[in-house]
Amino acid sequence: MKANTKEPSVAKPVQSIEQAAVRFAGDSGDGMQLCGTQLTTSSAIFGNDISTFPDFPAEIRAPAGSLAGVSGFQINFSSHEIHTPGDRVSALIALNPAALRTNVEDVFDGGIIIVNEDSFDKGRLKQAGYDSNPLEDESLSKYKVYKVPISKLTRAALKDSPLRAKQVDRCKNFFALGLVYWLYGRSMDSTLQWISSKFAKNVDVVDANTKALKAGYFFGETCEFFTHQFKVPKATLPPGKYRKIGGNEALAIGLVAAAELSGKTLFYGSYPITPASDILHALSRRKNFGVKTFQAEDEIAAMSSIIGAAFAGNLGVTGTSGPGLALKAEAIGLGVMTELPLVIVNVQRGGPSTGLPTKTEQSDLLQALYGRNGECQVCIIAPASPSDCFDIAIEACRIAMKFMTPVIILSDGYIANGEEPWLIPEIESLPKIEVKHPEGGNGQDFMPYERNADLARPWALPGTPGLQHRIGGLEKEDLTGNVCYDPENHERMIRLRAKKIATIALDIPELTVLGPEQGDLLVLGWGGTSGAIRSAVERVQSSGHSVAAAHLRYLNPFPANLEAVLRRYKKVLIPELNTGQLRRVIRGELMMDTIGFNKIKGKPFLISEIEGRIMEVLSEGSGQ
């Protein structure tokens, strides 16, 4: 038996390629996300660089076979460093006509399409809007199409299984996965292990899924129409120990790490919302770290609860998405007034209102900056990639506790659900977070709003003798923190709170650029567009253009050298998945015109889109 497939079979010729982008597409109940994550794991363990993009509908189970119900998972695995899941795919696995129709345009000319032939019946073709069967006409002639009767083959492989017919049919995703494993010479080991542990309670299911996976693999090996295998060699990544990680997972781990590094108890109060709920799920499992998770009755209560927890001395963190940030606004204002350390994670999604819950967008920057009553500044930072969520979580907690301020993290759906390899950091390399609480007093002369050199007020905890004080939403008198309606005091306090946020700029790294220190064009981005921007800029750099890329992790305050950096280039291009929010802020803050490149389709940028826009901007310049 060739059950163990550590080495790809050499029965057929192997063609070595640099990278492959593979997309699984099927009904939202077909297990496409599972196929994708399994291939991700095995590719990561093999040593490729990886980047993934799960794309699924908001409905849990849209009508089977419908265009709206198509769920997809794209994974890019490569022998060199990559920063995005790939613009187009080299292989599409479509489990039904709707999945083919909605994804075929993203396949490279000459790319591979594997379809489940059994699903191309009259009814489902019609449901997908096909007048004729694309497998039988010329419409797919520019692709390499493999018609595989995946359902029939799965049933045949499981003919001895005691599972019911319906359950047997649900194993077809493992058949498809097995076939892809063979195609790219991937080991089945990690998936076989996963199947055994995931379904440990049901031997028949373990057996069926194992058989289906292997049947798919062996089908590739023996079936005549697959003439060769592909091989994507290991990537040359920096040495060290790696694991694969997604954005929400990294954020959760980062929050736990921040709590450990600061010696504080993590209190995570949250209300379930897509695409942030996974952070709550991940943290609710971490009771062995003393993590307290509170599933609040609503977004407002979630925010309010962390204010209470922070007052009591915990590291108070909440997570949400755009509509939830709107609901939290008033309580964030209370956090600003009471000057407590709070972290608010906003995993952005398409808006406005309910918008596109499962799609990505960067449209909450202005909300994060200005979406509260009064002059109400908070610190805002944004991760660049899934693994960067770990560092950004620690940084947010560090700033919040050092400066006694709310900090908003602007993640997004693309980063949150995407996965990549993560070089596991050494604990010693993580930042130390020093937290001091005043220790007792005589009950008379404690000044809860006295400030240190960073303009932070003391974090005095209930239970400490002699430091009793009252905080709240009414304007505070400077130093004493008593309620105060004095006009001079109000203006002083407004300016003090703003100055404190501005002071954070002295505590964060300066903006660096990738490429020439000055030149024709700087492409400036923030958040999850980082990978696409970087890749596009590297491409145009390699063709000799004077273009640099810069990534803003800190959106309020900006790094101190931002203006100086921007002014060193003739033009600044800002690609954003919104109508130009950062561009507007830069115009307002720095009186500087920049060029926007804006996409609001619920999808991330393709490298080629940014590259195209860069070339346009460069050529516009040459005419002047």
Next chain:
Amino acid sequence: MSTQGFNVLKAKDFASDQDIRWCPGCGDYSILAQTKKILPELGLPVEKFVFVSGIGCSSRFPYYLNTYGVHSIHGRAPAIATGVKVGNPDLSVWVVTGDGDGLSIGGNHLIHAIRRNLDINILLFNNRIYGLTKGQYSPTSELGKRTKSSPFGSVDNPIHPISIAIGAEATFVARTMDVNVKHLGETLRRAAAHQGTAFVEIYQNCNVFNDGAFEYASDKEVKAENTLYLEHGKPLIFGKDREKGIRLHGMNPEIVKLGGDIKEDDLLFHDEKAPEPSLAYLLSRMRHPEFPEPMGVYRCVDAPRFDTEMLNQIQAARAKGPGRLEDLLNEGDTWVVD
């Protein structure tokens, strides 16, 4: 730890240096005085208390106590208090709210705090009016009430705090009144002693915008006819000469005169420990003027608490081996690049 030192605390030890800004004659003064009186008896030092309030006249309360306090935003005090209590379970956490703050803008937080049964005390000052915004009807204002925002009479059906609390299965529910200082103090003591969420509705007179709202329950001439003071294990008896009682007629309470055929044993007996809240709810439906309104403790039962249950889960998880950052970072499938 010795608690001897705490016993010397006096009411004045709980007074803050802030000027009290309630209107002269406001019922809030009496509630503040009784609170300051009972706090020193609880065996905890001043710094272990946290008072959390929302917005409204009642919510100024924390400023007038020398404890830790949060004067927060409208309606959110129960949610903030939840964070405080879970954040540090050693603290004695009190929520001060009003009929608008607790039952209108903050109704959701109130019922969820109650059903979680955290060990906190919620004092709801009910004056049946919006005072701080100068006299609009509140969610507890009676139908037909004419106010600045209801010049033709309110058409909002009122909400009843005790019914809401019992509906959310509060483990401690009581009603008392600002002017009945002895009963008020005793009720606060009972609330403080309860392990779990203690909900206390306090009838409170707003002498500026709704003066006399509870005269039927406080006026010497009529209060005995209009109120019924609950005692655990005792029959429901009221009236100037304690000559009337409440008897169950099928599913409904009815007023009966004692004497003749009707003995005390025929009356409904109060059982604050009843596991089922149905009778307590029935009592909460007895409203003026059809019935005397029950005052005192409606319900006092033990039930699992959110704060301790959460701590138990954490302790159980840590007992199996406390989390190590090293393990967390290296979890799952890993591989080494040379």
